[in-house]
Amino acid sequence: MAHGSSSNIDGNLKSGVIDFIAGSLGGIAVVYVGQPLDTVKVKMQTFPQLYNGMYDCLKRTLKNDGFYRGLYAGTTPAIMANVAENSVLFAAYGYCQKFVCTLTETESVDQLSTLGNASAGFLAAFFSSFTLCPTELIKCQLQAMREVNLQGSQTTVR
Template identity: 30%
Template sequence: MSEEFPTPQLLDELEDPQNSAVLDSNKGLSSNRVLKDIFAGTVGGVAQVLVGQPFDTTKVRLQTATTRTTTLEVLRKLVKNEGVFAFYKGALTPLLGVGICVSVQFGVNEAMKRFFHTYNASKNANISSQNVDLSRSNTLPLYQYYICGLTGGVVNSFLASPIEQIRIRLQTQTSNGGDREFKGPWDCIKKLKAQGGLMRGWFPTMIRAGHGLGTYFLVYEALMAKEISTGLTRNEIPPWKLCLFGAFSGTMLWLTVYPLDVVKSIIQNDDLRKPKYKNSISYVAKTIYAKEGIRAFFKGFGPTMVRSAPVNGATFVTFELVMRFLGED
């Protein structure tokens, strides 16, 4: 590796502590910072849904199709039979829910980063535990970024699982008018709860979210740390780079978890009264592999990968710009 970018331990010494904001740990972390994390994450989540919902609807239709089909065929039938607004079927729930989910993801991730800054400083005898640098521009070892994202993913799965369950049920509902099984998000919630299916698919969601978000934030923060190592502060990194880093991070996330996401979607779309797949990851995997081979685990892969770049670029750039607007303190 060139001398310009040292071995990627990404430790706090990459930036001069004297140029960073120092927080007296005796005063504790201001609740304003936590609220800012949550608010910025919520706005980022809204941007994510608005950009990504059409791609996500297409992906879910492909993942849950019972016969072989293509992206173009799904798009053609959807527009012809249901109209262009069908791309936003089930959007109300994620618009509200994903905003909350992303705020949890980013909020927990930022809280864990502050925890590791404090932990690392307390281990260093040369740094007073009373003056711990919690600047967002300060950097951590790579493995700690993975743990931060993983923790956010596990916590978030308790919210993401029912939200995605509702969205998938509405997205795969092709009938209109009085023939619809679910009249809307609230009707779907009531019926799922009554049949004990609201948390179906939580375990695969937890695994996907944990590892996926660990990868997601690891890649993003590694790219940000590389920029910081050149002498820039976090706030000086241009928005186009934030967008590019977010796009690449989202792409890496889906490359690592996509087959599991297919299994999760099938479990969450299964019949509520007589589940065909027994709510089992291994049973779904064996069944769809026996029927269609390895390609079964990559249904909808194209739309997802096309979606991941703009959606996650929008999410990260929105989060970072809102944080800059609100200020670091």
């Protein structure tokens, strides 16, 4: 009996590690694909008065800061945030499904209802939010640094 439960623990650990790695790789891919649009979005949300739309913000960011420094500002914290968020999310989801199975007395995760899977997703997202929020703040500050510095230099002290 002990051998069977040890095998089950090893299988759960292996599954958790695979989910963690998959989430990490997914997080990296999301950042590299979406970072330029995210940078434009943050700049437009933070300083709507400075830009006449998305295209204007993109064009001016490229002109003033270049491709990498302009559109990929804040990439390192974004990667850290997305790797942490997705890896925790992926790893926690499997464990949260098992937890919901225990609460609902469902025999296996394959038999969970849509509400059961949604509950497991909610719980997993709750845990992943603790990794996302601090790094998201740093990323947004880096993305809007140029505009913040411009506004600071234009403010007159009375």
